[in-house]
Amino acid sequence: MKKDITIYDIAADVGLSPTTVSRALSNHPRVKEKTRLKVFEAAKAMGYQSNIFASNLRKKRSNNIGVIVPKLNSPFQSSVLAGMEKIANQAGYNLVISQSMESLDKEIANTKTMFNSRVDGLLVSMAGSTDEIDHFKPFFQKEVPVLFFDRVPEKNGCTGVIINNTQAAHEATTHLIQQGCRRIAHVLGNLKINVYADRLKGYKYALLDHGLPYDEENIILNDLSEDTGEQVIQQILNRNPRADGLLVSNDTCAASCLMALKKRNIKVPEEIALVGFNNDLISRMVEPNISTINYPGFHMGEVAMKSLVDHLGEGHHEILQKTNTITLRSELLIRESSLRKKTNHDIRD
Structure with a gap:
């Protein structure tokens, strides 16, 4: 060399x-x-x-912001990262991005790397197996700001940017009930993650509000990947009576379920009404289009990055970890996959 x-x-x-x-x-x-x-x-x-690194050491600023996401191949996380990149570029920061692959051990390793790289701040969506946040203590002790988004730790005073997942799932389940569904299956990810635990609460509350029983067998847990539709639909069809409504916690898995239903000549929404989550592109590319919760990923990325960048600006001395959680609005987009009854609020998209 x-x-x-x-x-x-x-x-x-x-x-x-x-x-x-x-x-x-x-x-x-x-x-x-x-x-x-x-x-x-x-x-x-x-x-x-x-030698930018040496220059940054003198300035005690790297102009790099770390981002840790569960998976980079998630349409939702890609949208969030695009929003973050937009704001970071405008503010003169670079992103250092890594993925935990839903592993606590990998998340811990990524966190150490970010800390040793002296990032100015850290944005995190937690891994599915993360049940404690001790590995972020070095950041807290050095008062390097850490902000969580989407998947956030519970009850520890950390700042997070989220949507009201309980309300969103309640609205989606209520819609299915209003369309005549009485046996609604709910497909979820790891219930250790606040996102899915909160959606399950909303689903339960909607059933309770409409006098419908909660049946544990209607709760299906998997990794919500594009390969799980066959498994989900087979599980539903093995039950008698089978579900007549299906609420799936992301659009990729919802589209996979739709394909599995069509393969079996089961009509959607007439026999099984379907609602997904996230408003990913795939929800609008299949037939029928999938009703979904519009989860504002790009906006979430913008808000999370803006909050962090603002904190890194001059004159900000409060500890970010003690500021309030930011809750963004979500919206149910009703499309053909769940619409059995025509109303004045037909398709909202």
């Missing part, structure tokens, strides 16, 4: 002092334009690379 070019090499080449070269490279106002251009041309010709 060739030796790195330093300001001393440039100084020797152009016949100036290292101090003058350093000032020229940092656009110091005391350096004449002619001298600055001479230094820049020499630096470019010699292949000089600025």
